[in-house]
Amino acid sequence: QSALTQEASVSGTVGQKVTLSCTGNSNNIGDYAVGWYQQISHGAPKTVMFGNSLPSGIPDRFSGSKSGTTASLTISGLQPEDEANYYCSTWDYSLSAWVFGGGTKLTVL
Amino acid sequence: QVHLQQWGAGLLKPSETLSLTCAVNSGSFSGYYWSWIRQPPGKGLEWIGEINHSGTTNYNPSLKSRVTLSIGTSRNQFSLKLTSVTAADTAVYYCAREHPMGRGVPDMWGQGTTVTVSS
Numbered sequence: 085q086s087a088l089t090q091e092a093s094v095s096g097t098v099g100q101k102v103t104l105s106c107t108g109n110s111n112n113i114g115d116y117a118v119g120w121y122q123q124i125s126h127g128a129p130k131t132v133m134f135g136n137s138l139p140s141g142i143p144d145r146f147s148g149s150k151s152g153t154t155a156s157l158t159i160s161g162l163q164p165e166d167e168a169n170y171y172c173s174t175w176d177y178s179l180s181a182w183v184f185g186g187g188t189k190l191t192v193l
Numbered sequence: 194q195v196h197l198q199q200w201g202a203g204l205l206k207p208s209e210t211l212s213l214t215c216a217v218n219s220g221s222f223s224g225y226y227w228s229w230i231r232q233p234p235g236k237g238l239e240w241i242g243e244i245n246h247s248g249t250t251n252y253n254p255s256l257k258s259r260v261t262l263s264i265g266t267s268r269n270q271f272s273l274k275l276t277s278v279t280a281a282d283t284a285v286y287y288c289a290r291e292h293p294m295g296r297g298v299p300d301m302w303g304q305g306t307t308v309t310v311s312s
Contacts, residue, residue: 086237112297116296116297117294117295117298118298119292119295119297119298119299119300121238121299126285128287128302128303128304128305129238129287129302130302131298131299131301131302134292134294134295134298134300135294135295139300171237171238173238173240173297173298173299174295174296174297174298175295175297175298179254180251181240181251181252181253182228182230182240182243182253182296182297183240183297184237184238184239184240186237187238
């Protein structure tokens with residue numbers, strides 16, 4: 085059981101906007117920025133979002149937001165290369181540990 | 194550009210000790226927390242622990258009794274030791290740098306090392 089809850093799967097068509105969510109509690113997402121990671125076909129994860137900041141080299145169709153204890157990653161204008169597993173994480177101060185979500189499999193139809 | 198390169202033994206027998214090292218090639222080593230994360234086959238990511246340049250550590254409570262992180266003598270390397278491994282420790286292990294502005298968020302990842310525990 086992951087500390088952060090993500091949808092198991094999400095799908096969308098090319099060009100569509102999709103939103104992935106990551107839900108935690110006041111000990112983690114409620115107080116800390118959330119990171120999002122893209123993992124394509126068993127390769128190493130790549131950080132695609134920190135809070136609402138886009139790392140260098142990541143397309144600006146990716147955006148991040150947070151409301152209370154839920155963070156979201158939105159992909160506007162979905163592309164075939166966006167098909168991947170997406171994970172979220174942050175710090176949990178009650179555990180003094182990083183916590184991850186279980187991951188969302190994004191399928192581009 | 195910061196690059197993380199990791200290495201270590203990929204095949205272990207039950208009860209042996211897993212040992213991995215990660216080198217930070219270019220960029221600053223101090224001022225960051227450096228972590229190990231693992232991913233069992235077909236499963237999600239699990240944080241193992243972190244260490245900073247001063248040697249301050251935090252560990253996943255579920256692994257704490259078996260994990261030791263340390264700083265290498267070259268000061269731009271850090272290492273993971275996991276004792277008494279079992280098949281449940283079979284995973285791809287990643288080293289990572291924590292984002293300077295965010296706890297619990299990696300901004301750089303190593304390439305991953307596959308570790309298999311089998312008799």
